[in-house]
Amino acid sequence: MVQEADVLIIGSGACGAAAAWRLSQGTALRIVCLEQGAASAPENYPSHTASWELSRQADFSPNPNVRQRPGDYPVDDSQSPISLANFNGFGGSTILYSGHFPRFHPSDFKVRSLDGVADDWPLSYEQLLPYFAENERQMGVAGLVGDPAYPDYESLLPPVPLGEMGRALARGFNQLGWHWWPAYSAINTHRHLNRAPCVNLGPCNTGCAQGAKSSVDVTYWPQALRQGVEVRTGCRVVEICLDSSGAANGALYLDEQGALHRLRARVVVLAASGLGTPRLLLNSVSTAFPDGLLNEQGLVGTHLMLHPLAYVEGVFEQDLRSSIGPHGCCLLSQQFYETDAQRGFVRGYTLQALRGAPPVETAVNGYFMRRIPLGPDHHREFMRTYNHTAGLAVITEDLPEAHNRIVLDPEHRDSSGMPGVKVHYALSDNTRRMLKHGVEASKQLLTAAGARISASFAPVRHAGWHIMGTARMGADAATSVVNPCGQAHAVKNLFIVDSSIFVTAAAVNPVATSQALTLYLCDHIKRQLHDLGQRSC
Amino acid sequence: MLNLVLDTLLPGDEALHAPPASSIDFAAYQQRFGIEQPVADFLQALSDLAAQHHGQRFDSLDLEQRLKLVDALRRQDLRLFTSVVTHCLRAYYSSELVLRGLSSGAVPPFPEGNPMPEDDWSLLEPVYLRGPIDRPVDTPLK
Numbered sequence: 001m002v003q004e005a006d007v008l009i010i011g012s013g014a015c016g017a018a019a020a021w022r023l024s025q026g027t028a029l030r031i032v033c034l035e036q037g038a039a040s041a042p043e044n045y046p047s048h049t050a051s052w053e054l055s056r057q058a059d060f061s062p063n064p065n066v067r068q069r070p071g072d073y074p075v076d077d078s079q080s081p082i083s084l085a086n087f088n089g090f091g092g093s094t095i096l097y098s099g100h101f102p103r104f105h106p107s108d109f110k111v112r113s114l115d116g117v118a119d120d121w122p123l124s125y126e127q128l129l130p131y132f133a134e135n136e137r138q139m140g141v142a143g144l145v146g147d148p149a150y151p152d153y154e155s156l157l158p159p160v161p162l163g164e165m166g167r168a169l170a171r172g173f174n175q176l177g178w179h180w181w182p183a184y185s186a187i188n189t190h191r192h193l194n195r196a197p198c199v200n201l202g203p204c205n206t207g208c209a210q211g212a213k214s215s216v217d218v219t220y221w222p223q224a225l226r227q228g229v230e231v232r233t234g235c236r237v238v239e240i241c242l243d244s245s246g247a248a249n250g251a252l253y254l255d256e257q258g259a260l261h262r263l264r265a266r267v268v269v270l271a272a273s274g275l276g277t278p279r280l281l282l283n284s285v286s287t288a289f290p291d292g293l294l295n296e297q298g299l300v301g302t303h304l305m306l307h308p309l310a311y312v313e314g315v316f317e318q319d320l321r322s323s324i325g326p327h328g329c330c331l332l333s334q335q336f337y338e339t340d341a342q343r344g345f346v347r348g349y350t351l352q353a354l355r356g357a358p359p360v361e362t363a364v365n366g367y368f369m370r371r372i373p374l375g376p377d378h379h380r381e382f383m384r385t386y387n388h389t390a391g392l393a394v395i396t397e398d399l400p401e402a403h404n405r406i407v408l409d410p411e412h413r414d415s416s417g418m419p420g421v422k423v424h425y426a427l428s429d430n431t432r433r434m435l436k437h438g439v440e441a442s443k444q445l446l447t448a449a450g451a452r453i454s455a456s457f458a459p460v461r462h463a464g465w466h467i468m469g470t471a472r473m474g475a476d477a478a479t480s481v482v483n484p485c486g487q488a489h490a491v492k493n494l495f496i497v498d499s500s501i502f503v504t505a506a507a508v509n510p511v512a513t514s515q516a517l518t519l520y521l522c523d524h525i526k527r528q529l530h531d532l533g534q535r536s537c
Numbered sequence: 538m539l540n541l542v543l544d545t546l547l548p549g550d551e552a553l554h555a556p557p558a559s560s561i562d563f564a565a566y567q568q569r570f571g572i573e574q575p576v577a578d579f580l581q582a583l584s585d586l587a588a589q590h591h592g593q594r595f596d597s598l599d600l601e602q603r604l605k606l607v608d609a610l611r612r613q614d615l616r617l618f619t620s621v622v623t624h625c626l627r628a629y630y631s632s633e634l635v636l637r638g639l640s641s642g643a644v645p646p647f648p649e650g651n652p653m654p655e656d657d658w659s660l661l662e663p664v665y666l667r668g669p670i671d672r673p674v675d676t677p678l679k
Contacts, residue, residue: 049645054631107671174660
């Protein structure tokens with residue numbers, strides 16, 4: 001086995017896969033990717049069985065503490081109102097994500113200039129624009145061009161159907177005069193790049209057995225592997241190593257049998273997510289970095305942003321067959337996306353329509369919310385709820401705050417003895433006001449659409465998918481971990497290309513932006529590969 | 538007694554094509570999730586309550602009496618009750634037999650899938666007519 005590479009990529013998820021593809025494109029680089037989880041076999045995805053919903057509380061749970069696969073690590077979220085979600089395996093969290101794939105807006109990169117909060121990004125939307133388009137082509141994104149909130153889309157696959165539920169909501173939006181648009185969905189609605197089209201299975205977030213959802217195991221990875229990238233699954237990096245000059249020279253990792261290996265590399269690209277990246281940096285302690293690699297300013301793990309969600313559900317009189325279809329991909333509204341001082345908060349939120357709950361979730365939630373009894377009336381009430389509901393998720397922009405952070409948790413260790421992580425997170429007053437506004441707006445919309453409100457709460461606990469900002473990017477080494485090229489200020493041949501470098505969070509799902517950013521950063525890496533370690537890019 | 542308890546919680550309803558819970562393979566579910574002990578505790582607790590409240594066996598009571606005892610168990614031991622009732626609902630609504638009666642789409646979802654419905658995109662006309670809502674980046678908040 002090769003133990004020397006030109007480029008070591010740590011993590012095979014959304015950004016690791018995009019990096020592997022881009023860096024191997026047109027180069028003869030020896031690239032190795034280390035992934036701590038295993039590869040998923042689509043033939044084992046739960047949608048092959050009637051009991052697919054049960055897997056969401058077991059080995060396909062988005063909660064690593066429930067899932068407890070060998071590649072997982074413990075996450076103590078007892079000090080956070082939001083529980084973190086992820087998937088550690090080949091393809092990362094894209095295996096379980098819903099595929100809701102909107103871009104950040106131009107204004108999201110300039111929040112300090114526009115609204116006087118947080119910081120501007122050290123790069124602009126315009127710089128990322130060609131990379132957004134390239135990423136969407138590679139991933140396969142469905143939607144509709146012409147959105148008044150997103151004028152820059154040029155080409156998309158046909159949108160995921162709204163279905164009866166989506167049309168009912170759309171009529172409600174129209175009645176109120178509010179913006180709505182078909183979802184931007186990382187789902188092939190037509191055959192695209194040799195991948196099969198969606199057949200409307202529904203349970204996208206337990207893995208897509210059809211291969212139509214754009215998880216990176218079926219998008220970037222097959223191409224990257226053909227371009228010569230080597231992936232080693234079941235290999236957990238425990239430390240990024242430095243040489244005597246302070247440059248990164250590879251990593252120590254444990255294989256599936258627990259044997260320790262050293263892989264040398266000229267360049268290290270970290271793409272282990274907003275959670276895994278700070279964990280590994282903090283665990284990489286050396287004489288030069290006694291508090292963790294790149295943590296000389298105490299910034300690694302801080303400024304955690306999570307997109308706190310509110311959820312509002314309505315029940316319609318009519319059967320809308322609402323549980324059928326991609327759960328998170330129906331329509332979105334950005335009526336309240338941009339700052340309006342009269343609302344009492346800065347920045348804004350997206351409303352994302354969610355399809356109706358599947359049977360087990362309908363029954364269990366309905367019973368505990370005292371809407372669906374046990375006994376003779378059970379089935380009548382169940383049938384009045386199942387396929388009759390529509391949900392709205394309020395995705396709020398979370399502003400970066402230093403006290404929201406991820407730290408190592410030596411009390412809870414993974415299967416190889418490496419510390420897990422502990423999350424310290426609190427909602428800001430601005431976020432609370434935004435959530436409250438979003439709940440009221442959602443109720444107004446569902447009522448206009450003809451539904452009766454059946455549930456509303458905020459924040460949603462099990463919704464911490466979007467983990468951002470924990471190794472932030474900036475021009476100033478005193479206030480950021482990496483520079484505008486993703487290059488560590490303190491270690492010139494170490495790059496971070498995942499959402500941990502986000503400066504702000506925007507109010508949309510982050511994957512489209514994190515992958516576009518990865519492609520952009522990888523072009524910098526490729527251009528300067530010859531003298532990395534010598535200077536800043 | 539297990540079947541009677543299951544049918545007390547989730548009796549069948551022919552008109553709605555819903556089979557009684559005793560018709561699903563609950564034993565296999567119990568084994569898969571390792572819940573034999575809490576289910577046994579649940580049954581024992583109901584037996585004890587039947588003896589206390591009625592001086593009879595649970596299976597000699599009518600449906601209304603049995604449901605009242607189920608509710609009494611909820612008040613007596615919420616943790617046990619919640620756990621077992623959740624498992625009963627999960628087992629029932631993940632049963633192929635039950636799902637086929639629900640018109641819940643393809644069972645299992647893969648490989649058949651479900652038809653992709655046609656949409657009426659003229660619904661977007663009012664959105665187009667209202668014009669752009671994106672925010673220019675050269676206009677700070679007033």
